[in-house]
Amino acid sequence: NAGVTQTPKFRVLKTGQSMTLLCAQDMNHEYMYWYRQDPGMGLRLIHYSVGEGTTAKGEVPDGYNVSRLKKQNFLLGLESAAPSQTSVYFCASSYSTFWDSNQPQHFGDGTRLSIL
Amino acid sequence: ELKVEQNPLFLSMQEGKNYTIYCNYSTTSDRLYWYRQDPGKSLESLFVLLSNGAVKQEGRLMASLDTKARLSTLHITAAVHDLSATYFCAFLTYSGGYNKLIFGAGTRLAVHP
Numbered sequence: 001n002a003g004v005t006q007t008p009k010f011r012v013l014k015t016g017q018s019m020t021l022l023c024a025q026d027m028n029h030e031y032m033y034w035y036r037q038d039p040g041m042g043l044r045l046i047h048y049s050v051g052e053g054t055t056a057k058g059e060v061p062d063g064y065n066v067s068r069l070k071k072q073n074f075l076l077g078l079e080s081a082a083p084s085q086t087s088v089y090f091c092a093s094s095y096s097t098f099w100d101s102n103q104p105q106h107f108g109d110g111t112r113l114s115i116l
Numbered sequence: 117e118l119k120v121e122q123n124p125l126f127l128s129m130q131e132g133k134n135y136t137i138y139c140n141y142s143t144t145s146d147r148l149y150w151y152r153q154d155p156g157k158s159l160e161s162l163f164v165l166l167s168n169g170a171v172k173q174e175g176r177l178m179a180s181l182d183t184k185a186r187l188s189t190l191h192i193t194a195a196v197h198d199l200s201a202t203y204f205c206a207f208l209t210y211s212g213g214y215n216k217l218i219f220g221a222g223t224r225l226a227v228h229p
Contacts, residue, residue, distance in 0.1 A: 004158075040125075040221055041221050042120065042204060042206065042218070042219025042220050042221050042222060043159075043204075043206075043217075043219045044219075045216055045217070058216070059216070090158065090159070104149055104151075104161035104164055105161075105217070106161075107158040107159045107160075108158055109157060109158045110156075110157075110158055
């Protein structure tokens with residue numbers, strides 16, 4: 001049981017380049033999330049999805065787009081990378097909304113992204 | 117403003133000593149989470165605290181929640197090197213039309229002989 005798998009694990013981009021981060025979960029979870037983690041700060045929610053075909057903005061959505069074409073996959077796209085997007089990106093999934101469950105989110109191992 | 121204040125942000129402990137990490141959060145919530153993160157790794161769930169007065173213990177770690185004071189604590193008993201990691205607390209709130217977790221900045225714990 002792999003849980004939550006993120007690819008790639010590392011990437012270096014030049015300013016203006018685009019890329020897509022992939023998150024895959026094999027737990028049949030409805031909810032999926034993308035966070036970014038910056039030094040000295042807690043995780044901040046970028047976008048989330050409450051089910052296949054649905055996405056919504058989180059706290060810091062600017063400069064990112066997402067898609068959830070399949071229940072098990074949640075993609076995070078950077079259309080034109082900027083140095084301010086240098087960060088560690090975490091994907092997470094959960095069975096249901098927090099309010100109905102005491103189960104925490106399950107996190108992937110992270111993608112370390114550097115924008116030069 | 118939704119925020120979480122953890123303190124201390126960095127903690128250097130001797131093995132065998134006790135210490136407490138504090139987590140103050142800014143708005144009403146009855147759900148508080150503690151996570152552990154090892155360097156270069158993902159977040160691992162430690163505790164979910166669901167109500168006022170909740171206390172949970174796992175090994176040398178004990179977490180508690182006081183919803184009236186908006187305070188959670190993570191107490192470390194007789195620290196060992198294996199506990200060296202960064203510990204995050206996060207509270208659950210409904211804001212902006214959805215449920216969200218608000219994370220603290222993390223407490224980096226280093227346990228040394």
